[in-house]
Amino acid sequence: MNLSDSQTAGVVPRRVSAMEAVLTHLRGAIERGEYAIGDKLPSEAGLCRALEVSRPVLREALRALQTMGLTVSKTGKGTFVVARAAADPTFGDYTAGDLLEVRRHIEIPVAGYAALRRTPEDLDHLLQLLERMERETDTASWVALDTLFHLAVAQAAHNPVFRRFIEEIRDALARQSAFLNELGGRREQSDREHRAIVEALADGSQPDAARAMSHHLDCVEATLTDIVRPAHAPG
Structure with a gap:
């Protein structure tokens, strides 16, 4: 076979x-x-x-x-x-459900603050990361850039607590990112979602930045749901 x-x-x-x-x-x-x-x-x-x-x-x-x-x-x-059906995936110390629940409460408002507080240097850094991600073909290298991107958004909010939070879950984010890219083919779609976030930050629009991050997390959740549903399910 x-x-x-x-x-x-x-x-x-x-x-x-x-x-x-x-x-x-x-x-x-x-x-x-x-x-x-x-x-x-x-x-x-x-x-x-x-x-x-x-x-x-x-x-x-x-x-x-x-x-x-x-x-x-x-x-x-x-x-x-140990089980007949897939459970909520676990990435390091955290389940996917726990990660998403907390990320929604942190990263969506963080994106809004970043739109209001980002400096030209913050935008340049985010654009450089985004351009590297869009060119990258190696999954492991892309995953590393993905976590750096989310750290950079938190840094652009200029509140050290936000960055510390992303650093705390960085390993779990990397594991989840690799899982989604290997099984969900998310890389190109994720690049588009990241670009929308950066464009909202560049425009200085708090509502647009929050919406762009919310959409990104919605897509992460949808892909996870598609992966864990029974392999023999119709559709």
Whole structure:
């Protein structure tokens, strides 16, 4: 079974990575009950042979299964199924739901304050980050720039507490960003959302900046919802 080169159905198919294909296969097997709760998944070597993928690709898929709450990995023992349906993904110390709830209360007003308080230097820095993100093709590098972008918006609000908050959740934001880009193909859309935020800051419009950040977080939530819904769900 070769899962290394798949495409999604649709008017404009999005090429599915080998990791996504492996994840979909294993997730579907868990949701269908082919692996019951408590079962141990086959060894990495066995899965690599059966699915005809490399070990790094398989390990990424196994990490995604664990992020979605379907499995746990036990050092020296293997990977075990703990749930039939995906849960709220966990990124480091925080669930996606907890992150979004708090980010809405912090980052939306922060964007508004930044529109009122940003300096020319703040705008130049944000534009440089945005232009680098729009050119970047490496996912890991893009994710690093993504977290820097959100830190820069907080910095532009000129309240050190806001920046400290973003720094506190920075690791979780990076993990979530990587998850969304690998499984949701969010990079180009996210770049557009970030550009709308910067344009609102440049205009000095508090309402527009708040709306742009709110829209960005709405899109993050929608993509997360699409990823965690059952793999066999219609539509």
